[in-house]
Amino acid sequence: MANELPSSVAAIDLGSNSFHMIVCKLENGKLRTIDRLREMVRLASGLDSHKNLDQKTQEKALACLERFGQRIRNFPAGSVRIVGTNTLRTAKNSQEFILKAEKALGHRIDIIAGIEEARLIYQGVANSLGSDANSRFVMDIGGGSTEYIIGINDTAQSKESLSMGCVTVSNKFFKDGVISKKAFKRASLYVQQKLGPYQRKFNSKNWDEAIGASGSLRSIHKVLIATKWSNNGITQAGLKKLVEHIVKCKHVDELQLPELSDERLPVFLGGVVIINATFQKLNIEQMTVSDGALREGLVHDLLGRIYDHDIRSKTVTTIAEHYHTNKAHSDRIQQTVNSILNQLDSTCCTENRKNISQIMNWAVSLHEIGHDIAHSQYHKHSAYIIENGDFSGFSRQDQLLLATLVHTHRKKFATSRFKKLPKPWNKDAPYLTITLRLAILLHRNRHTHKSPEFKILINTQTASIEIEFANNWLDDAPLTRTDLELEAKYLDDAGYTLQFR
Secondary structure (H helix, E strand, O other): OOOOOOOEEEEEEEOOOEEEEEEEEEEOOEEEEEEEEEEEOOHHHHEOOOOOEOHHHHHHHHHHHHHHHHHHOOOOHHHEEEEEOHHHHHOOOHHHHHHHHHHHHOOOOEEOOHHHHHHHHHHHHHHHOOOOOOOEEEEEEOOOOEEEEEEEOOEEEEEEEEOOOHHHHHHHHOHHHEOOHHHHHHHHHHHHHHHHHHHHHHOHHHOOEEEEEOHHHHHHHHHHHHOOOOOOOEEHHHHHHHHHHHOOOOEHHHOOOOOOOOOOHHHHHHHHHHHHHHHHHHOOOEEEEOOOOHHHHHHHHHHHHHOOOOHHHHHHHHHHHHOOOOHHHHHHHHHHHHHHHHHOOOOOOOOOHHHHHHHHHHHHHHOOHHHHOOOOOHHHHHHHHHHHOOOOOOOHHHHHHHHHHHHOOOOOOOHHHHHHOOOOHHHHHHHHHHHHHHHHHOOOOOOOOOOOOEEEEEEOOOOEEEEEEHHHHHHHOHHHHHHHHHHHHHHHHOOOEEEEO
16 A cells, blocks of 8 residues: 555546546545536537647637646645546647646646546446446447447456547537438438447347446436436437437427536537437447446546556556566566666656656566567567557556657667657656666576676766676676677667766
């Protein structure tokens, strides 16, 4: 368990339709919700034809985040988790927006892949339910994507994220709120085509109960109950009556549905099309709607990190085993990496040393997974798997950082790769990579003995590294001396100086 536990934790979901924040009190390892904030920003509507987030939408989003930021500005870094989803995955200028958003919030933003979003949604739903169903199907309609998950208890087993959401479908088929039977049919076919490849996987034969999570599904549920078209969640019969009512109207302003807010109205049709097509395609009869969603999943994931049950560590272990890495060899390298990290002074890699140690240990565990593909250029195979794989618990930024460390752990020291990393990693990663390279080099013979005793000094001002080995160890290690001479050349070509004695 961590030495100092935060008294409160917070999670923010920067969705394509709405931004959500939840604040919870941490009491004896349990969570009590004390605050919720939600604003409909419609980030997805701000994407122009070139997939750039327009200025007006950015300003609206940042104004919202300034308000959110006031609530969490004094929270320690490890007690807040903020994620961006489909629109921030898609936008070409998302990094420019994220830098401004992080300043407004005072905390880091992680961009997560669709599959990771699905896992977290399932976590949020599972932790909000007392159901003892053998197998449950969970669906979440976001602004730019829809997630489908099948899981048992609190474990998601099958996960998919499809690039269609209430905002994008509404904008694509019901421009300016105009309704027609033809447009509704075209929209339905579009959703069914997207879902087609996954029809067999998520068919109702494969699970015991269906649960919906998201503002769209809660809104549809409220309408069905208020109109008495359903008295038990969202039903196929209720959706049929809702669709019949919708296609009689020529504009969303004519819908006049009880419990449908003006705020939800512009994106309501997209949500109805997605849920109706899903019910038909997967042969669903009835769906319960849950209060839990992505932000609740984030909070529970964060709780795991606080109490040293970080799913990322479990993911790394599973992947390392899958690719048949040598754990004993990795353990020896990790000991040497940790020895070097402990010797770094206050000028090198100062931000969040615990997080750095964790990242480095993961890099060591994964650096040889590419061997399972080919021995030649294995570091490139390892990096590709890390950057592009579905790694539970990891953000895209985390995976890019790990992939960069692993890709650069041998051969040419390409500094251009570090420039693509977010702050502070763009400055720290070169020295962390040098640490990884030296630790691996000192264990090149892969014997069981410990690494030699040495002192290391890294000076970031002069970009120099000095190593002093004890007891004239190098005199009895000619291969290591040769390797260090070659390493000094690689680093020299990149503008760094390595001296050893």
